[in-house]
Amino acid sequence: MCAERNDNTPHLPVLYQEIIHALRPHSPGRYVDATVGAGGHALGILQDSSPEGLLLGLDLDPQALEIASRRLSAFESRVTLRQVSYTTLQRQLADLGWNAVDGIVIDLGVSSMQIDTPERGFSFLADGPLDMRFSPDQPTSAADLINTLPETELADLIYRYGEERASRRIARAIVQARPLHTTAQLAEVILRASGGRRGRIHPATRTFQALRIAVNHELDALEEFLPQAVQSLAPGGRLAVISFHSLEDRIVKQYFRLESRDCICPPDQPVCTCGHKASLVEVNRHPIEATAEEASRNPRARSAKLRIVEKLPLA
Numbered sequence: 001m002c003a004e005r006n007d008n009t010p011h012l013p014v015l016y017q018e019i020i021h022a023l024r025p026h027s028p029g030r031y032v033d034a035t036v037g038a039g040g041h042a043l044g045i046l047q048d049s050s051p052e053g054l055l056l057g058l059d060l061d062p063q064a065l066e067i068a069s070r071r072l073s074a075f076e077s078r079v080t081l082r083q084v085s086y087t088t089l090q091r092q093l094a095d096l097g098w099n100a101v102d103g104i105v106i107d108l109g110v111s112s113m114q115i116d117t118p119e120r121g122f123s124f125l126a127d128g129p130l131d132m133r134f135s136p137d138q139p140t141s142a143a144d145l146i147n148t149l150p151e152t153e154l155a156d157l158i159y160r161y162g163e164e165r166a167s168r169r170i171a172r173a174i175v176q177a178r179p180l181h182t183t184a185q186l187a188e189v190i191l192r193a194s195g196g197r198r199g200r201i202h203p204a205t206r207t208f209q210a211l212r213i214a215v216n217h218e219l220d221a222l223e224e225f226l227p228q229a230v231q232s233l234a235p236g237g238r239l240a241v242i243s244f245h246s247l248e249d250r251i252v253k254q255y256f257r258l259e260s261r262d263c264i265c266p267p268d269q270p271v272c273t274c275g276h277k278a279s280l281v282e283v284n285r286h287p288i289e290a291t292a293e294e295a296s297r298n299p300r301a302r303s304a305k306l307r308i309v310e311k312l313p314l315a
Contacts, residue, residue: 013040028052039068124187162210
């Protein structure tokens with residue numbers, strides 16, 4: 001999640017110093033920014049891995065890649081940018097002829113650029129179409145889900161991905177108000193169904209999160225990405241994951257814990273039969289969070305959690 005408002009006012013992305021410290025960029029290392037966004041983390045990696053470090057940047061968002069391309073233009077011969085999903089990581093590395101990399105970062109947050117562009121439909125703070133797609137090439141938008149899903153499926157989606165307790169009431173109100181086409185329309189329906197705004201968090205926040213996750217298949221993509229990332233690391237290479245809500249962080253935490261253990265047999269089994277060997281060591285067992293100073297500069301950093309693992313030497 002980069003706190004970049006526009007092309008002319010770049011700011012550091014969330015947990016910038018922590019990411020650079022975690023990945024320890026060096027020359028002639030090879031690195032991947034799996035969600036390159038506006039290029040904030042990538043810029044630091046390229047600077048610290050001069051003069052021969054290489055970077056592959058992936059992102060589904062063509063608008064973000066355009067900005068990243070300009071921002072990283074000084075490193076043109078050392079950077080490759082591709083408009084693809086991070087779920088294609090191994091395919092992209094094979095295409096470059098990279099057998100292994102020294103560091104990978106993935107920032108799972110929605111960028112400020114996406115949120116602050118009403119036409120993208122990610123936020124109810126400004127009216128826009130119910131889109132929420134990371135890439136315009138994706139077939140399904142938030143409007144498609146809102147206006148076509150049966151009430152029970154819509155309620156389950158809002159509960160599962162938004163952890164919204166009032167999911168059934170909200171889904172019922174949405175179905176009764178259909179068709180809905182804009183973020184303001186949807187937010188107003190949710191506000192009425194929730195009985196108005198009571199606390200600091202807008203009642204539509206969790207539903208919007210749920211729709212975005214569903215539209216972009218974010219949790220499935222993360223589960224597909226993590227094994228590829230670990231397999232792609234050279235021994236001693238590091239993977240750094242920044243997540244922004246409990247569902248993502250839980251997936252990352254559980255995968256890292258699993259791959260940090262030699263045996264994954266049931267605890268009551270007297271003899272190990274799984275043959276599983278640890279491939280990772282957790283650099284930080286508890287997630288790193290933004291400092292109070294960073295959170296005050298960029299409120300979107302408040303929920304960021306960073307987990308880092310290091311690839312163990314091959315047995």
